[in-house]
Amino acid sequence: MSTDVRRVITVLAALLLAALTTTPARAADGDAPSAGQRIAEALRTSPVYVDEAYADAVPPSRQRQLADRIRRTGLPIKVVLTPLTKGDAFDGDSGVLAGIVRDRLQDQRELILITTDGEFPDYLNGYEWPADTHQTRDAVAAAGFLDETRDAGLADLTAEAVDLVAEGKGTQRYEEATKDDAPVSKPGPGGSRWWLWPLVAVPALALTVIAARALVRSRSRKTAPAVPQLVFATARAADEAELRRRAEAEVLALGEATQAADVSTTPDLQHALDAYAAAGRVLDEARGVPDLAGALALAQEGRGALAGSPGLPLCFFNPLHGGAALRTGWRPLGSRDRLDVAVCQDCADALRARRAPEVLTDTDEDGRTVPYFELPAGRSVWAATGYGSLMPPLEGINSRSGRAR
Numbered sequence: 227m228s229t230d231v232r233r234v235i236t237v238l239a240a241l242l243l244a245a246l247t248t249t250p251a252r253a254a255d256g257d258a259p260s261a262g263q264r265i266a267e268a269l270r271t272s273p274v275y276v277d278e279a280y281a282d283a284v285p286p287s288r289q290r291q292l293a294d295r296i297r298r299t300g301l302p303i304k305v306v307l308t309p310l311t312k313g314d315a316f317d318g319d320s321g322v323l324a325g326i327v328r329d330r331l332q333d334q335r336e337l338i339l340i341t342t343d344g345e346f347p348d349y350l351n352g353y354e355w356p357a358d359t360h361q362t363r364d365a366v367a368a369a370g371f372l373d374e375t376r377d378a379g380l381a382d383l384t385a386e387a388v389d390l391v392a393e394g395k396g397t398q399r400y401e402e403a404t405k406d407d408a409p410v411s412k413p414g415p416g417g418s419r420w421w422l423w424p425l426v427a428v429p430a431l432a433l434t435v436i437a438a439r440a441l442v443r444s445r446s447r448k449t450a451p452a453v454p455q456l457v458f459a460t461a462r463a464a465d466e467a468e469l470r471r472r473a474e475a476e477v478l479a480l481g482e483a484t485q486a487a488d489v490s491t492t493p494d495l496q497h498a499l500d501a502y503a504a505a506g507r508v509l510d511e512a513r514g515v516p517d518l519a520g521a522l523a524l525a526q527e528g529r530g531a532l533a534g535s536p537g538l539p540l541c542f543f544n545p546l547h548g549g550a551a552l553r554t555g556w557r558p559l560g561s562r563d564r565l566d567v568a569v570c571q572d573c574a575d576a577l578r579a580r581r582a583p584e585v586l587t588d589t590d591e592d593g594r595t596v597p598y599f600e601l602p603a604g605r606s607v608w609a610a611t612g613y614g615s616l617m618p619p620l621e622g623i624n625s626r627s628g629r630a631r
Contacts, residue, residue: 261315262323266330269304273297277308280380288381295385299392301360303338304331305384310344317468318344324353325548329526332533338362340387342380350387352396356538357552358571365396371403466515469546473518476525477505483532494531497620501528504623516588516598516608519545523613527620539614542567542599543583550615558599567615 268275273296276284284292284307296303306327312318316326320341328337338360343349352366369375369387378386390399480502487495505524512518523540526549530536541547542556550568554577557564573583588598588606603610611622 262326262330265306265308265323266327269306269327269331273303274305275307276305279309280307283380284384292381292384292388295388299388301338301392302334302336303340303388303391305388306339306341307380307384308342310342312344316344320344320351321353321548324351328353328355328549329529332529332535332537335535335537338391340366340384340391350383352387352391354571355549355551360391360394361396362391363396363571364400365390365393368396368400368403371400466518469515469518470509470512473505473509473512473521473525476522477502477509480505480525480528480532483529487532492532492534494534498528498531501525501531501620504620508623514588515546516586516606519586519613520608520619522546523608523611523619524623527614527618536618538568539612539619540568541570541573542612542615543569543573543597544586545613546586547572547584553615565612565616567612 265275272289272293274284274289274292276289292305296305304327306323308323310316310318310320310323316323320343323341324339327339331337335356337353337355339353340362341351341353343351349370350366352362352364354360354362366387369383369390372386375383375386390396393399480498484495484498484502487498489495492498501524505521505528508517508524509521512521519540523545526540527536538550538553539545541550547570549570551571552574553566553568554574555564556567556569556577569577569583576583585597585599587595588601588608590596590601591605598606599609599612601609607619607622607626611617611619613619
């Protein structure tokens with residue numbers, strides 16, 4: 227048995243033992259919105275937020291230097307350096323953190339966000355809205371692969387990420403930094419070296435992925451990092467109970483925001499209230515993941531109404547990916563008509579590469595699992611609205627007298 231395989235098995239055994247002997251505490255409902263709000267409020271006074279856990283790695287003097295560096299770029303860059311672990315307010319997912327912070331900064335249409343990574347604390351993730359104009363995702367990823375940052379501390383790594391974003395050549399820098407790697411695919415969900423799969427048969431597939439990635443990263447920092455997932459990773463999205471808790475927290479946060487809104491300065495307050503009421507009904511009557519995603523879409527619409535700008539809806543192909551980054555043309559299979567849909571950056575990249583994007587599925591009348599948008603519009607309000615891409619979710623709800631489906 228090779229050394230690599232023995233290492234994988236060792237890691238798997240440790241992870242399996244930990245999973246069986248520990249039960250991480252789950253964040254209470256509403257923790258993510260409140261934590262996100264706290265971070266967003268801090269970012270309004272300084273472009274750099276550092277959790278006290280990282281105060282030694284990025285002390286106040288370095289925070290001020292980073293803030294000055296960001297201001298000199300003239301770009302809407304924000305930095306959030308906070309520990310992320312499974313079961314915390316963001317469920318250990320930097321994409322969830324990014325999506326919530328962005329939602330709380332709705333008045334800032336253009337935003338570049340650099341965050342810590344949920345799985346590997348010495349890595350950073352980059353996000354940009356409304357589109358990846360400055361190649362932020364690749365720029366921030368490239369920062370961790372440069373020779374000069376190989377052993378850099380968190381402050382220096384963040385500073386390099388800011389510089390690479392400002393340079394605007396993130397994709398080129400990423401490709402240059404990783405050109406000597408063994409052939410691997412562009413960063414993708416759960417990326418790992420394919421040859422490990424036939425060598426180790428482990429019932430817990432998720433543990434295999436985690437262990438393989440841990441092994442690869444421990445051997446070389448040149449391996450492609452995981453793609454950021456805005457709001458939910460696919461595996462967790464399949465957990466309907468967890469998704470319901472998330473939707474409940476979002477709808478609750480919208481309700482609190484509508485109560486705190488000033489009628490005289492919020493012209494679309496009634497729209498937000500209607501969206502809140504509809505989201506509550508959909509949540510109460512939800513029969514599965516598509517309906518729970520619909521509650522999230524309505525909450526998103528309500529927040530846009532409060533902010534006075536609708537912005538982009540959730541990703542058309544899979545609303546669990548979070549807020550869309552851009553709109554693009556897409557022609558459904560077998561159709562001559564092109565639809566103008568809002569998509570997240572990952573789905574946009576898939577379309578450009580002529581790959582099928584990851585889609586949210588539903589069950590048709592014959593019990594088959596199909597993309598939700600393939601259901602007849604008369605049967606599914608989500609197919610009719612595209613979760614906001616084709617028409618506002620509230621409009622679709624109202625046209626059906628409040629029925630979710």
